[in-house]
Amino acid sequence: MMGEFKAPKGTKDILPDDSPRWDRFFNAVETVYKNYGYGRIDTPIFEAESLFARGIGDGTDIVNKEMYAFTDKGGRKIALRPEETAGVVRAFLEHDLGRNNPLFKAYYKGPMFRYERPQGGRQRQFWQVGVEALGSADPALDAEVIDCALESLSAAGLEDLKLHINSVGCPICRPGYTTVLRGYILTEPDRFCPTCLERAEKNPMRVFDCKNPGCAAALQAAPLITAHLCAACADHFSAVLAALQVIGVAAEPDPRLVRGLDYYTKTAFEIKSGALGAQDAVAAGGRYDGLVEQFGGVSTPGIGFAVGVERVLLATEAAGRPAAGPDVYVATLGAEARQAGLAAAKGLRRTGFAVAVDFSDKSLKKQLSYADKAGAGFTLIVGDEELQTGAYVIKNMRTGEQAALDPESLEPWLTSQKQEGA
Numbered sequence: 415m416m417g418e419f420k421a422p423k424g425t426k427d428i429l430p431d432d433s434p435r436w437d438r439f440f441n442a443v444e445t446v447y448k449n450y451g452y453g454r455i456d457t458p459i460f461e462a463e464s465l466f467a468r469g470i471g472d473g474t475d476i477v478n479k480e481m482y483a484f485t486d487k488g489g490r491k492i493a494l495r496p497e498e499t500a501g502v503v504r505a506f507l508e509h510d511l512g513r514n515n516p517l518f519k520a521y522y523k524g525p526m527f528r529y530e531r532p533q534g535g536r537q538r539q540f541w542q543v544g545v546e547a548l549g550s551a552d553p554a555l556d557a558e559v560i561d562c563a564l565e566s567l568s569a570a571g572l573e574d575l576k577l578h579i580n581s582v583g584c585p586i587c588r589p590g591y592t593t594v595l596r597g598y599i600l601t602e603p604d605r606f607c608p609t610c611l612e613r614a615e616k617n618p619m620r621v622f623d624c625k626n627p628g629c630a631a632a633l634q635a636a637p638l639i640t641a642h643l644c645a646a647c648a649d650h651f652s653a654v655l656a657a658l659q660v661i662g663v664a665a666e667p668d669p670r671l672v673r674g675l676d677y678y679t680k681t682a683f684e685i686k687s688g689a690l691g692a693q694d695a696v697a698a699g700g701r702y703d704g705l706v707e708q709f710g711g712v713s714t715p716g717i718g719f720a721v722g723v724e725r726v727l728l729a730t731e732a733a734g735r736p737a738a739g740p741d742v743y744v745a746t747l748g749a750e751a752r753q754a755g756l757a758a759a760k761g762l763r764r765t766g767f768a769v770a771v772d773f774s775d776k777s778l779k780k781q782l783s784y785a786d787k788a789g790a791g792f793t794l795i796v797g798d799e800e801l802q803t804g805a806y807v808i809k810n811m812r813t814g815e816q817a818a819l820d821p822e823s824l825e826p827w828l829t830s831q832k833q834e835g836a
């Protein structure tokens with residue numbers, strides 16, 4: 415059955431059959447985030463467009479090409495959030511969450527929006543979960559945050575994970591490096607694609623993200639940031655690596671790792687899954703020590719990461735379990751029996767049972783087959799005879815055994831069956 419409409423390009427429905435996997439994912443990762451001391455924050459799905467331009471950066475692809483921005487009926491420039499760090503930092507300042515709090519820690523989950531070319535693991539509306547910690551510049555915190563990301567992904571069932579890590583420097587050392595890198599690119603401009611030449615002007619480090627084999631070859635001998643870090647950034651990076659080693663987290667330093675958001679300083683990282691193809695980054699994050707100040711707050715260091723939920727679920731696809739069916743399916747025969755069935759269902763639901771009522775008006779045989787298909791534990795049968803005798807038939811769908819019970823005995827009987835593990 416096809417109607418006239420389809421979900422917009424780059425979006426996907428999460429259907430009732432899929433949602434148990436999503437719920438299990440959220441349960442697993444949220445338990446980890448809470449264990450690491452993060453409390454949930456929910457911010458609006460849209461914010462002032464300028465928040466993202468200021469935070470993520472005017473010269474980035476996310477802001478220039480990928481943002482869903484519009485003017486609302488009141489003339490305000492609004493954008494759907496492409497990521498959550500800017501929103502959390504905005505809320506941190508708005509509610510003065512750093513007051514009497516040496517380290518503000520929050521986790522989030524929700525949809526993000528980017529106008530990108532949709533492909534496997536890349537959508538226009540996609541979900542992220544992530545954490546933000548604001549208030550400490552300690553490299554040990556970087557290690558703890560990275561560890562938290564990895565632990566949450568393991569808890570979600572991912573196995574073959576690799577941590578790539580780099581330092582992208584700070585406003586003291588990065589400009590010197592980008593000048594050197596720009597110089598390198600512009601010495602032999604014919605070896606680079608037009609996009610990379612454009613990047614060389616605006617945001618030279620992004621050339622390392624180019625998928626063009628020619629550009630990659632031309633970058634083989636490019637100067638790397640490692641040799642250009644200032645002493646503070648170099649020390650911070652070694653301290654992060656040392657702390658990771660102490661807590662037993664394997665890291666692969668990658669001097670070509672860059673991020674698409676301008677706010678990153680010092681530590682930048684990406685976690686890749688061996689179970690995925692081209693879009694193999696399941697999480698990414700880093701430090702953003704200048705962001706709070708950029709939003710007009712008192713200089714406050716911060717660090718966080720975001721996990722791409724669709725990619726994690728793609729990587730764990732094989733391990734999916736089917737949705738659990740209702741405890742009880744209520745088969746009814748006739749209008750009066752339907753009402754009695756509704757009353758019985760309401761009582762059972764109030765005592766904690768999941769109950770589905772049949773509204774098909776089909777034969778009992780057919781209704782029993784629906785119950786079977788739904789994966790029901792029991793089917794309650796209510797027909798004329800049951801109404802007259804006041805004894806409802808309840809059938810164990812696994813063993814086929816039946817019992818006749820008056821409506822008041824249903825709940826205690828089902829509870830005892832549940833305790834026996836029926």
Ligand code: ATP
Binds near residue numbers: 528
């Ligand atoms: P990529 O290099 O894959 O485009 P990114 O650097 O743009 O990722 P971040 O902004 O750091 O990604 O977001 C963190 C994570 O969110 C990514 O590692 C990925 O798992 C997920 N993600 C980002 N963009 C999308 C998208 N359009 N669709 C699905 N997941 C996404």
Ligand code: MG
Binds near residue numbers: 674
């Ligand atoms: Mg991207």
